[in-house]
Amino acid sequence: MPTSPQRVLLIEDDRLQVRVTEQLLANARMERFEVDWAPTFEDGLQKLLTGGYAACLLDFQLGERDGLELLREARAKGNDTPVIFLTADSSEKVDAAAMEAGASDYLVKGEITPRVLERSIRYSLKLGEAMRELRRLATRDALTGLLNRRAFDALLAEEVDRARRFGHPLALIILDLDHFKIVNDTYGHPSGDAVLATAARVLESEVRTIDRVARIGGEEFAVLLMETEAKDAFFVARRLVDVMRGKPMTIGKNTTITVTISAGVAALPRYGESEAAFLAEADKALYTAKNGGRDRAVLAS
Incomplete structure (x- = not known):
């Protein structure tokens, strides 16, 4: 019996890059993905905060604002959806900034293949599950399951x-x-x-x-x-x-x-x-x- 597709939020202001990313996900071999596109910072943040996505692919630069700001705001409001940054900049400084803001991975657009993107999403999902479990253990009493x-x-x-x-x-x-x-x-x-x-x-x-x-x-x-x-x-x-x-x-x-x-x-x-x-x-x-x-x-x- 086929599994339901994973819902992925793509926050990207470049229509061409949207089509490229959708094609990469369509060519994934082990998972099926359903893409929801948000073209602006505001629309993307609003959709991300619903918590209705398995993962989010986030463009590093969104017009005059950037993905780092969006991710920090989402995390501050309690959203824990795994976020993968997509960017044309391969510098270590950007990489470090993305990880510090709470991203689970960072991919350079010109280097992405279907296999790389699928593996990144699967890794991010596993990491997200592990982090949620750690947070649960940190706030729950082991014997009763109540708040500690x-x-x-x-x-x-x-x-x-x-x-x-x-x-x-x-x-x-x-x-x-x-x-x-x-x-x-x-x-x-x-x-x-x-x-x-x-x-x-x-x-x-x-x-x-x-x-x-x-x-x-x-x-x-x-x-x-x-x-x-x-x-x-x-x-x-x-x-x-x-x-x-x-x-x-x-x-x-x-x-x-x-x-x-x-x-x-x-x-x-x-x-x-x-x-x-x-x-x-x-x-x-x-x-x-x-x-x-x-x-x-x-x-x-």
């Missing part, structure tokens, strides 16, 4: 700043598994890991897709609720506590245990002017929940 502490801290700073600038509500729930040390001591660390992974799945399944869940410590989790007022966040936290209590977890072959959580809730703009103060208020509420008997949610006051 480093990624959470960065996200929290961004969202607190956005909420402060635009006056939007933002809520934070810090949750801790109750008596988790007893689980580890009684059933062993593999069972404890299974409980953490299950708890993570429960938390993710109970919040909206726009919200973010992170594992920020051993048995500690955080839920960042976008555009959410304090009273609504408290309702969510109480629901999470209830849901966790009501879902017995199976560990090993025949053992089922009930796990409970405690939760502390804070919300902007009511609590805290900075991410550190925001987090401290949620932590304080969590401490109150723990001291109040656990298996409950407390709203910062």
Whole structure:
């Protein structure tokens, strides 16, 4: 069964070069390509930012502007599509500038053959996959697949700043598994890991897709609720506590245990002017929940 063609964005202001490149791709032997052409800097950037392409072939010079500027702008806006520069300039200076801007390869127009271009695209796709996986590993907790502490801290700073600038509500729930040390001591660390992974799945399944869940410590989790007022966040936290209590977890072959959580809730703009103060208020509420008997949610006051 034939595979679907790879969508390639060609950003090039020379119509003749467009036809040459399309012919080179048509003569590829191992892959099929579908070319979408953008003749200007603005059109090319707009299309590239959609993220709908396997790779991008980018002309180094685009009228009065250049491909380096376009690539830097695309990367700054979070686009990670593999980009291959096409240029008539073979100098090492241009080569280095392209790589520094985030290009995955650099080809000199007069030296390109179908085999060279196809190999460059395939290499760029593999490199892009590897880089995305590295970024995922750098931001994800290995056990649960949730955001890790480093990624959470960065996200929290961004969202607190956005909420402060635009006056939007933002809520934070810090949750801790109750008596988790007893689980580890009684059933062993593999069972404890299974409980953490299950708890993570429960938390993710109970919040909206726009919200973010992170594992920020051993048995500690955080839920960042976008555009959410304090009273609504408290309702969510109480629901999470209830849901966790009501879902017995199976560990090993025949053992089922009930796990409970405690939760502390804070919300902007009511609590805290900075991410550190925001987090401290949620932590304080969590401490109150723990001291109040656990298996409950407390709203910062």
